[in-house]
Amino acid sequence: MAYNIPLFNLNFDEAEEKAALDVIQSKWISSGPKCMELENDFSTMLNAKYSLAASSCTAALHLAMLGVGIQPGDEVIVPSLTFVATVNAVRYAGAIPVFCDISGLDNPTIDARQIKNCITDKTKAIVVMHYAGFACNMDDIMQLAEEYRLKVIEDACHGPMSEYKGRKLGTIGNVGCFSFFSNKNISTGEGGILVTNDEKLYEKTKLLRSHGMTTMSYERAKGHSTSYDVVDLGYNYRMDDIHAAIGIEQLKKLVPDIERRAEVRTEYIEQLRYVEELIIPFKDYDEVSSSYIFPVVLKDGTSEKREKMRNYLSENGIQTSMHYPPAHRFMIYKDFVRNELPKTERFADTEFTLPMYGSLKRDDIAYICDTIKKGLKEI
Numbered sequence: 569m570a571y572n573i574p575l576f577n578l579n580f581d582e583a584e585e586k587a588a589l590d591v592i593q594s595k596w597i598s599s600g601p602k603c604m605e606l607e608n609d610f611s612t613m614l615n616a617k618y619s620l621a622a623s624s625c626t627a628a629l630h631l632a633m634l635g636v637g638i639q640p641g642d643e644v645i646v647p648s649l650t651f652v653a654t655v656n657a658v659r660y661a662g663a664i665p666v667f668c669d670i671s672g673l674d675n676p677t678i679d680a681r682q683i684k685n686c687i688t689d690k691t692k693a694i695v696v697m698h699y700a701g702f703a704c705n706m707d708d709i710m711q712l713a714e715e716y717r718l719k720v721i722e723d724a725c726h727g728p729m730s731e732y733k734g735r736k737l738g739t740i741g742n743v744g745c746f747s748f749f750s751n752k753n754i755s756t757g758e759g760g761i762l763v764t765n766d767e768k769l770y771e772k773t774k775l776l777r778s779h780g781m782t783t784m785s786y787e788r789a790k791g792h793s794t795s796y797d798v799v800d801l802g803y804n805y806r807m808d809d810i811h812a813a814i815g816i817e818q819l820k821k822l823v824p825d826i827e828r829r830a831e832v833r834t835e836y837i838e839q840l841r842y843v844e845e846l847i848i849p850f851k852d853y854d855e856v857s858s859s860y861i862f863p864v865v866l867k868d869g870t871s872e873k874r875e876k877m878r879n880y881l882s883e884n885g886i887q888t889s890m891h892y893p894p895a896h897r898f899m900i901y902k903d904f905v906r907n908e909l910p911k912t913e914r915f916a917d918t919e920f921t922l923p924m925y926g927s928l929k930r931d932d933i934a935y936i937c938d939t940i941k942k943g944l945k946e947i
Protein backbone atom coordinates (compact mmCIF):
# COMPACT_ATOMS: atom_id res chain seq x y z
CA MET A 569 0.00 0.00 0.00
CA ALA A 570 1.02 3.61 -0.41
CA TYR A 571 1.80 5.09 3.00
CA ASN A 572 0.38 8.47 3.86
CA ILE A 573 3.26 9.05 6.24
CA PRO A 574 6.50 7.40 5.14
CA LEU A 575 9.30 6.43 7.50
CA PHE A 576 11.69 8.81 5.79
CA ASN A 577 11.51 11.62 3.25
CA LEU A 578 14.46 12.70 1.11
CA ASN A 579 15.20 16.46 1.35
CA PHE A 580 16.54 16.83 -2.22
CA ASP A 581 15.72 19.89 -4.33
CA GLU A 582 17.27 21.79 -7.27
CA ALA A 583 20.58 22.11 -5.40
CA GLU A 584 21.35 18.36 -5.64
CA GLU A 585 20.07 18.24 -9.24
CA LYS A 586 22.29 21.11 -10.30
CA ALA A 587 25.32 19.74 -8.47
CA ALA A 588 25.01 16.36 -10.20
CA LEU A 589 24.40 17.99 -13.60
CA ASP A 590 27.43 20.28 -13.21
CA VAL A 591 29.68 17.28 -12.61
CA ILE A 592 28.23 15.41 -15.59
CA GLN A 593 28.80 18.46 -17.79
CA SER A 594 32.36 18.90 -16.48
CA LYS A 595 33.17 15.49 -18.00
CA TRP A 596 35.18 14.42 -14.91
CA ILE A 597 32.69 12.08 -13.30
CA SER A 598 34.88 9.63 -11.34
CA SER A 599 36.79 10.38 -8.13
CA GLY A 600 38.28 13.87 -8.44
CA PRO A 601 37.90 17.46 -7.20
CA LYS A 602 34.38 16.98 -5.80
CA CYS A 603 35.49 14.03 -3.66
CA MET A 604 38.35 16.13 -2.29
CA GLU A 605 36.01 19.04 -1.60
CA LEU A 606 33.58 16.74 0.21
CA GLU A 607 36.42 15.31 2.30
CA ASN A 608 37.62 18.81 3.23
CA ASP A 609 34.11 19.94 4.12
CA PHE A 610 33.54 16.84 6.24
CA SER A 611 36.84 17.21 8.12
CA THR A 612 36.06 20.86 8.85
CA MET A 613 32.54 20.06 9.97
CA LEU A 614 33.70 17.32 12.37
CA ASN A 615 36.92 19.02 13.37
CA ALA A 616 38.82 15.90 12.27
CA LYS A 617 42.22 15.83 10.58
CA TYR A 618 41.40 13.45 7.73
CA SER A 619 38.35 12.26 5.83
CA LEU A 620 38.28 9.60 3.13
CA ALA A 621 35.23 9.37 0.86
CA ALA A 622 34.21 5.80 0.03
CA SER A 623 31.66 3.95 -2.08
CA SER A 624 29.67 3.03 1.05
CA CYS A 625 29.98 2.89 4.81
CA THR A 626 30.38 -0.86 4.49
CA ALA A 627 33.51 -0.20 2.42
CA ALA A 628 34.65 2.41 4.96
CA LEU A 629 34.17 -0.08 7.82
CA HIS A 630 36.24 -2.68 5.97
CA LEU A 631 38.99 -0.09 5.41
CA ALA A 632 38.76 0.87 9.09
CA MET A 633 39.32 -2.76 10.15
CA LEU A 634 42.40 -2.99 7.93
CA GLY A 635 43.50 0.49 8.98
CA VAL A 636 43.66 -0.43 12.67
CA GLY A 637 45.51 -3.63 11.75
CA ILE A 638 42.87 -6.33 12.25
CA GLN A 639 44.26 -9.70 11.10
CA PRO A 640 42.66 -13.08 10.44
CA GLY A 641 41.90 -14.84 13.73
CA ASP A 642 41.76 -11.64 15.80
CA GLU A 643 38.67 -11.03 17.89
CA VAL A 644 36.64 -7.85 17.58
CA ILE A 645 33.91 -6.96 20.07
CA VAL A 646 30.74 -5.74 18.35
CA PRO A 647 27.16 -4.95 19.30
CA SER A 648 24.65 -7.42 17.88
CA LEU A 649 22.04 -4.65 17.78
CA THR A 650 23.31 -2.96 14.63
CA PHE A 651 22.96 -3.16 10.89
CA VAL A 652 24.65 -6.38 9.78
CA ALA A 653 27.32 -4.51 7.78
CA THR A 654 29.05 -3.55 11.07
CA VAL A 655 29.62 -7.23 11.78
CA ASN A 656 30.31 -8.28 8.19
CA ALA A 657 33.23 -5.84 8.09
CA VAL A 658 34.89 -7.81 10.90
CA ARG A 659 34.53 -10.98 8.82
CA TYR A 660 35.94 -9.31 5.68
CA ALA A 661 39.16 -8.86 7.63
CA GLY A 662 39.05 -12.56 8.60
CA ALA A 663 38.45 -11.71 12.25
CA ILE A 664 35.95 -13.15 14.73
CA PRO A 665 33.05 -10.98 15.91
CA VAL A 666 32.29 -11.33 19.63
CA PHE A 667 28.79 -10.06 20.34
CA CYS A 668 28.22 -7.80 23.31
CA ASP A 669 24.89 -6.89 24.89
CA ILE A 670 23.35 -3.40 25.10
CA SER A 671 22.97 -1.31 28.25
CA GLY A 672 19.19 -1.48 28.44
CA LEU A 673 15.87 -0.80 26.79
CA ASP A 674 16.24 2.94 27.30
CA ASN A 675 19.85 2.93 26.08
CA PRO A 676 20.37 0.35 23.33
CA THR A 677 24.09 1.05 22.84
CA ILE A 678 26.88 -1.40 23.66
CA ASP A 679 27.23 -1.95 27.43
CA ALA A 680 30.69 -0.87 28.54
CA ARG A 681 30.49 -3.17 31.61
CA GLN A 682 29.74 -6.17 29.40
CA ILE A 683 32.60 -5.37 27.02
CA LYS A 684 35.05 -6.32 29.76
CA ASN A 685 33.59 -9.85 29.94
CA CYS A 686 34.10 -10.26 26.18
CA ILE A 687 37.83 -9.46 26.24
CA THR A 688 40.28 -12.35 25.69
CA ASP A 689 43.96 -12.61 24.68
CA LYS A 690 42.86 -12.40 21.06
CA THR A 691 40.78 -9.23 21.35
CA LYS A 692 42.15 -6.43 19.16
CA ALA A 693 39.33 -3.92 18.80
CA ILE A 694 35.92 -2.72 19.90
CA VAL A 695 33.33 -1.50 17.43
CA VAL A 696 30.75 0.86 18.86
CA MET A 697 27.55 1.93 17.10
CA HIS A 698 25.92 5.17 18.18
CA TYR A 699 22.33 4.00 17.92
CA ALA A 700 19.90 6.56 16.45
CA GLY A 701 22.59 9.25 16.78
CA PHE A 702 23.00 8.96 20.56
CA ALA A 703 26.47 8.39 21.92
CA CYS A 704 27.77 5.20 23.47
CA ASN A 705 29.42 5.53 26.86
CA MET A 706 32.71 6.63 25.29
CA ASP A 707 34.55 7.55 28.51
CA ASP A 708 34.31 4.01 29.85
CA ILE A 709 34.92 2.45 26.43
CA MET A 710 38.05 4.52 25.73
CA GLN A 711 39.34 3.75 29.22
CA LEU A 712 38.89 0.01 28.65
CA ALA A 713 40.57 0.35 25.25
CA GLU A 714 43.54 2.02 26.84
CA GLU A 715 43.78 -0.51 29.64
CA TYR A 716 43.68 -3.51 27.28
CA ARG A 717 45.42 -1.80 24.31
CA LEU A 718 42.45 -2.16 21.99
CA LYS A 719 41.54 -0.08 18.95
CA VAL A 720 38.14 1.61 18.81
CA ILE A 721 36.14 1.85 15.59
CA GLU A 722 33.05 4.04 15.69
CA ASP A 723 30.19 3.07 13.41
CA ALA A 724 28.79 6.60 13.40
CA CYS A 725 26.35 6.01 10.52
CA HIS A 726 23.49 7.29 12.64
CA GLY A 727 25.24 10.28 14.11
CA PRO A 728 26.78 12.93 11.85
CA MET A 729 27.21 16.08 14.03
CA SER A 730 26.00 14.25 17.14
CA GLU A 731 28.08 15.03 20.21
CA TYR A 732 29.43 13.30 23.29
CA LYS A 733 30.61 15.74 25.96
CA GLY A 734 31.07 18.32 23.24
CA ARG A 735 33.08 16.06 20.91
CA LYS A 736 31.74 14.91 17.56
CA LEU A 737 30.89 11.23 17.26
CA GLY A 738 33.25 9.45 14.90
CA THR A 739 36.27 11.44 16.13
CA ILE A 740 36.68 9.93 19.61
CA GLY A 741 37.98 6.43 18.74
CA ASN A 742 40.81 5.61 16.31
CA VAL A 743 38.52 5.86 13.30
CA GLY A 744 34.87 6.69 12.55
CA CYS A 745 32.66 5.62 9.64
CA PHE A 746 29.56 7.32 8.23
CA SER A 747 27.02 6.29 5.59
CA PHE A 748 25.43 8.43 2.89
CA PHE A 749 22.89 5.75 1.90
CA SER A 750 19.55 7.24 0.77
CA ASN A 751 17.76 7.08 4.11
CA LYS A 752 20.58 8.47 6.28
CA ASN A 753 20.91 12.06 7.56
CA ILE A 754 23.19 12.78 4.58
CA SER A 755 21.95 11.09 1.39
CA THR A 756 23.82 10.54 -1.85
CA GLY A 757 22.22 7.23 -2.96
CA GLU A 758 25.22 5.11 -2.09
CA GLY A 759 28.30 6.49 -0.35
CA GLY A 760 30.18 6.72 2.90
CA ILE A 761 33.15 8.37 4.56
CA LEU A 762 35.89 7.45 7.02
CA VAL A 763 37.32 10.01 9.45
CA THR A 764 40.46 9.82 11.56
CA ASN A 765 43.08 11.95 13.27
CA ASP A 766 45.74 9.29 12.68
CA GLU A 767 47.90 10.12 9.67
CA LYS A 768 49.24 6.58 9.23
CA LEU A 769 45.75 5.10 9.33
CA TYR A 770 44.63 7.68 6.78
CA GLU A 771 47.51 6.93 4.40
CA LYS A 772 46.96 3.19 4.67
CA THR A 773 43.21 3.33 4.09
CA LYS A 774 43.68 5.77 1.22
CA LEU A 775 45.99 3.31 -0.49
CA LEU A 776 43.64 0.38 0.10
CA ARG A 777 40.66 2.37 -1.19
CA SER A 778 42.13 2.38 -4.68
CA HIS A 779 43.75 -1.00 -5.45
CA GLY A 780 46.84 -0.32 -3.32
CA MET A 781 48.00 2.02 -6.10
CA THR A 782 50.43 4.79 -5.20
CA THR A 783 48.64 7.46 -7.32
CA MET A 784 45.05 8.09 -8.43
CA SER A 785 43.97 8.60 -12.06
CA TYR A 786 42.88 12.18 -11.29
CA GLU A 787 46.42 13.00 -10.19
CA ARG A 788 47.79 11.44 -13.38
CA ALA A 789 45.27 13.31 -15.55
CA LYS A 790 46.39 16.51 -13.84
CA GLY A 791 49.98 15.72 -14.79
CA HIS A 792 51.06 15.34 -11.16
CA SER A 793 52.42 11.88 -11.90
CA THR A 794 52.77 9.58 -14.86
CA SER A 795 52.97 6.10 -13.42
CA TYR A 796 52.22 4.15 -10.30
CA ASP A 797 53.21 1.13 -8.27
CA VAL A 798 50.91 -1.32 -6.46
CA VAL A 799 52.20 -1.83 -2.94
CA ASP A 800 49.34 -3.57 -1.12
CA LEU A 801 46.28 -5.69 -1.91
CA GLY A 802 43.65 -2.98 -2.23
CA TYR A 803 40.07 -2.63 -3.40
CA ASN A 804 37.97 -0.29 -5.45
CA TYR A 805 36.13 1.50 -2.66
CA ARG A 806 36.21 4.96 -4.24
CA MET A 807 33.31 7.39 -4.35
CA ASP A 808 32.70 9.21 -7.64
CA ASP A 809 32.34 12.97 -8.16
CA ILE A 810 28.62 12.80 -9.01
CA HIS A 811 27.84 11.34 -5.57
CA ALA A 812 30.38 13.66 -3.90
CA ALA A 813 28.76 16.76 -5.45
CA ILE A 814 25.38 15.68 -4.09
CA GLY A 815 27.05 15.07 -0.71
CA ILE A 816 28.48 18.61 -0.65
CA GLU A 817 24.95 20.03 -1.06
CA GLN A 818 23.64 17.66 1.60
CA LEU A 819 26.27 18.83 4.10
CA LYS A 820 25.03 22.40 3.68
CA LYS A 821 21.57 21.23 4.76
CA LEU A 822 22.70 19.04 7.64
CA VAL A 823 22.66 21.47 10.57
CA PRO A 824 19.24 23.02 9.82
CA ASP A 825 17.91 19.53 9.14
CA ILE A 826 19.03 18.11 12.48
CA GLU A 827 17.65 21.20 14.25
CA ARG A 828 14.30 20.51 12.64
CA ARG A 829 14.58 16.81 13.55
CA ALA A 830 15.23 17.81 17.17
CA GLU A 831 11.91 19.70 17.12
CA VAL A 832 10.14 16.64 15.72
CA ARG A 833 11.73 14.55 18.45
CA THR A 834 10.67 16.98 21.19
CA GLU A 835 7.13 16.95 19.85
CA TYR A 836 7.03 13.13 19.85
CA ILE A 837 8.41 12.97 23.39
CA GLU A 838 5.88 15.51 24.70
CA GLN A 839 3.03 13.45 23.30
CA LEU A 840 4.30 9.99 24.21
CA ARG A 841 6.19 10.63 27.45
CA TYR A 842 3.38 9.54 29.76
CA VAL A 843 2.16 6.59 27.71
CA GLU A 844 2.71 3.83 30.26
CA GLU A 845 3.11 1.03 27.72
CA LEU A 846 6.06 2.71 25.98
CA ILE A 847 9.73 3.26 26.68
CA ILE A 848 11.36 6.08 24.70
CA PRO A 849 15.12 5.42 24.46
CA PHE A 850 17.39 8.39 25.26
CA LYS A 851 14.30 10.38 26.32
CA ASP A 852 16.35 12.80 28.40
CA TYR A 853 19.49 13.00 26.22
CA ASP A 854 20.68 16.57 26.51
CA GLU A 855 23.47 16.83 23.94
CA VAL A 856 23.36 17.54 20.21
CA SER A 857 21.99 14.54 18.33
CA SER A 858 21.37 13.88 14.66
CA SER A 859 18.02 12.29 15.64
CA TYR A 860 18.49 9.84 12.79
CA ILE A 861 15.54 7.65 13.77
CA PHE A 862 12.84 7.70 16.45
CA PRO A 863 12.65 4.30 18.16
CA VAL A 864 10.06 3.31 20.78
CA VAL A 865 9.87 0.12 22.83
CA LEU A 866 6.79 -1.76 24.05
CA LYS A 867 7.28 -2.14 27.79
CA ASP A 868 6.43 -5.71 28.86
CA GLY A 869 5.68 -6.38 25.17
CA THR A 870 6.24 -9.40 22.95
CA SER A 871 7.27 -9.69 19.32
CA GLU A 872 3.66 -10.67 18.47
CA LYS A 873 2.31 -7.55 20.11
CA ARG A 874 4.92 -5.45 18.33
CA GLU A 875 3.87 -6.96 14.97
CA LYS A 876 0.22 -6.22 15.76
CA MET A 877 1.15 -2.66 16.59
CA ARG A 878 3.14 -2.22 13.39
CA ASN A 879 0.26 -3.68 11.36
CA TYR A 880 -2.22 -1.39 13.08
CA LEU A 881 -0.08 1.65 12.23
CA SER A 882 0.38 0.42 8.66
CA GLU A 883 -3.39 -0.01 8.22
CA ASN A 884 -3.69 3.59 9.33
CA GLY A 885 -1.20 4.82 6.74
CA ILE A 886 1.87 5.06 8.98
CA GLN A 887 5.05 3.33 7.86
CA THR A 888 7.26 1.95 10.62
CA SER A 889 10.43 -0.11 10.75
CA MET A 890 12.57 -2.14 13.18
CA HIS A 891 16.15 -1.32 14.16
CA TYR A 892 17.40 -4.02 14.11
CA PRO A 893 16.98 -7.74 13.73
CA PRO A 894 20.06 -8.53 15.86
CA ALA A 895 23.04 -9.91 13.94
CA HIS A 896 23.60 -12.86 16.29
CA ARG A 897 20.23 -14.30 15.25
CA PHE A 898 21.16 -14.40 11.57
CA MET A 899 22.00 -17.82 10.18
CA ILE A 900 25.57 -16.90 9.26
CA TYR A 901 26.34 -15.67 12.80
CA LYS A 902 24.67 -18.28 14.97
CA ASP A 903 27.94 -20.19 15.48
CA PHE A 904 29.65 -17.04 16.74
CA VAL A 905 27.39 -16.56 19.75
CA ARG A 906 29.33 -16.92 23.03
CA ASN A 907 27.36 -14.95 25.58
CA GLU A 908 23.71 -14.51 26.38
CA LEU A 909 22.35 -11.27 24.95
CA PRO A 910 19.08 -10.88 26.89
CA LYS A 911 18.73 -7.11 26.58
CA THR A 912 19.51 -7.11 22.88
CA GLU A 913 16.89 -9.81 22.30
CA ARG A 914 14.28 -8.05 24.40
CA PHE A 915 14.89 -4.75 22.62
CA ALA A 916 14.87 -6.35 19.18
CA ASP A 917 11.56 -8.10 19.94
CA THR A 918 9.71 -5.06 21.21
CA GLU A 919 11.14 -2.03 19.38
CA PHE A 920 9.57 -0.24 16.44
CA THR A 921 10.70 2.89 14.64
CA LEU A 922 8.41 5.84 13.86
CA PRO A 923 8.61 8.24 10.91
CA MET A 924 11.43 10.80 11.31
CA TYR A 925 12.49 13.56 8.93
CA GLY A 926 12.78 17.34 9.02
CA SER A 927 9.64 18.02 6.98
CA LEU A 928 7.39 15.84 9.18
CA LYS A 929 4.46 18.10 10.11
CA ARG A 930 3.06 18.81 13.55
CA ASP A 931 -0.33 17.44 12.50
CA ASP A 932 1.30 14.25 11.26
CA ILE A 933 3.13 13.77 14.57
CA ALA A 934 -0.13 14.31 16.47
CA TYR A 935 -1.88 11.80 14.18
CA ILE A 936 0.91 9.22 14.65
CA CYS A 937 0.84 9.60 18.45
CA ASP A 938 -2.98 9.41 18.63
CA THR A 939 -2.96 6.32 16.41
CA ILE A 940 -0.37 4.68 18.70
CA LYS A 941 -2.48 5.41 21.77
CA LYS A 942 -5.60 4.00 20.09
CA GLY A 943 -3.66 0.99 18.85
CA LEU A 944 -2.33 0.19 22.32
CA LYS A 945 -5.94 -0.06 23.54
CA GLU A 946 -7.21 -2.08 20.60
CA ILE A 947 -4.54 -4.68 20.01
Ligand SMILES: *Cc1c(COP(=O)(O)O)cnc(C)c1O
Pocket residue numbers: 623624625626627650651653654697723725726746747748749758759760
Ligand atom coordinates in the same frame (compact mmCIF):
# COMPACT_ATOMS: atom_id res chain seq x y z
C1 LIG B 1 23.52 2.20 6.98
C2 LIG B 1 24.40 1.55 7.96
C3 LIG B 1 25.55 0.85 7.57
C4 LIG B 1 25.90 0.57 6.14
O1 LIG B 1 26.06 1.70 5.38
P1 LIG B 1 26.16 1.58 3.78
O2 LIG B 1 26.60 2.95 3.36
O3 LIG B 1 24.79 1.24 3.27
O4 LIG B 1 27.15 0.54 3.43
C5 LIG B 1 26.36 0.34 8.58
N1 LIG B 1 26.07 0.50 9.87
C6 LIG B 1 24.97 1.16 10.28
C7 LIG B 1 24.71 1.31 11.74
C8 LIG B 1 24.09 1.70 9.35
O5 LIG B 1 22.99 2.33 9.76
